[in-house]
Amino acid sequence: MRLPSNRLTRRLAIFxxxxxxxxxxxxxxAAGGPLDxxxxxxxxxxxxxxxxxxxxxxxxxxxxxxATAVAELAAQTDVVEVEIMTWENACGFGFPxxxxxxxxxxxxxxxxxxxxxxxPLPIVFHVTRNGEAVDGLVAQDVDxxxxxxxGPAIQRCDDGTGSCxxxxxxxxxxxxxxxxxxxxxxVEIAGNWNAGNIGFAVRVEVEPxxxxxGFGEINIPx
Numbered sequence: 001m002r003l004p005s006n007r008l009t010r011r012l013a014i015f016x017x018x019x020x021x022x023x024x025x026x027x028x029x030a031a032g033g034p035l036d037x038x039x040x041x042x043x044x045x046x047x048x049x050x051x052x053x054x055x056x057x058x059x060x061x062x063x064x065x066x067a068t069a070v071a072e073l074a075a076q077t078d079v080v081e082v083e084i085m086t087w088e089n090a091c092g093f094g095f096p097x098x099x100x101x102x103x104x105x106x107x108x109x110x111x112x113x114x115x116x117x118x119x120p121l122p123i124v125f126h127v128t129r130n131g132e133a134v135d136g137l138v139a140q141d142v143d144x145x146x147x148x149x150x151g152p153a154i155q156r157c158d159d160g161t162g163s164c165x166x167x168x169x170x171x172x173x174x175x176x177x178x179x180x181x182x183x184x185x186x187v188e189i190a191g192n193w194n195a196g197n198i199g200f201a202v203r204v205e206v207e208p209x210x211x212x213x214g215f216g217e218i219n220i221p222x
Contacts, residue, residue: 077130078130078210080128080129080206081127081129082125082127082203082204082212082213082214083125084123084125085123085124085125085216086124086218086219087121088112088113088121088218088220088221089112090112090113090121090122091109091113091119091120091121099119099120108120112221114193114195115192115220115221115222117193118152118185118186118190118193120157120183121183121184121218122182122183123144123182123183123184123202124180125180125202125216126177126178126180127180127204127212129206129212133176133179134178134204134206135174135178137172137180137206138172141204141206142172142180142202142203142204143204144156144182144200144201145200145203146200147198147199152186152190152193152194153187153190154187154200155185155186155187156182156184157185158183197217197219197220198217198218199215199216200216201213201216
């Protein structure tokens with residue numbers, strides 16, 4: 001015959017049963033079958049309490065794992081998106097500060113960028129972070145990469161040389177709602193644009209270690 005353990009007595013007290021009540025219950029029952037039944041019932045309760053404690057521990061571990069997973073998911077949802085478009089005919093609409101400069105008066109003109117010239121064109125990109133527009137970026141936050149060995153070397157007009165575009169310092173043209181513009185053209189020694197499509201990538205860093213990428217394409221006619 002198994003007697004109820006001290007652990008069970010303590011647990012019954014937790015559930016609102018005083019330890020003394022357990023003692024009275026056991027001692028007030030005469031020895032024999034009824035006492036065995038009571039002790040057996042108490043043993044079952046003891047086992048059930050053990051199972052409940054184990055279940056609570058498992059649930060606590062599961063909640064901890066869930067909290068960790070939620071934190072990891074939140075980190076992954078910090079997404080920076082970069083949408084890109086190019087405007088090859090910008091000089092055809094006449095932007096005197098971009099298409100004609102004192103440093104390069106004969107190399108640029110009021111015509112769309114084509115294989116007959118190396119007129120600059122603007123790259124327009126829109127930056128969002130988790131669906132919200134990102135304003136306040138500076139030139140150092142933006143990196144544009146063109147493929148090597150495909151057509152003429154291309155440079156940004158905001159590189160500080162003053163060779164093209166309306167910018168004569170290391171800046172880019174910010175707008176509102178996360179819209180930015182950077183003008184580009186073939187470097188002076190590279191000659192004119194090559195007809196065809198030129199793909200490029202843009203990397204935008206909104207804060208240290210948090211960046212987004214976009215892919216764009218320049219289409220140069222004959």
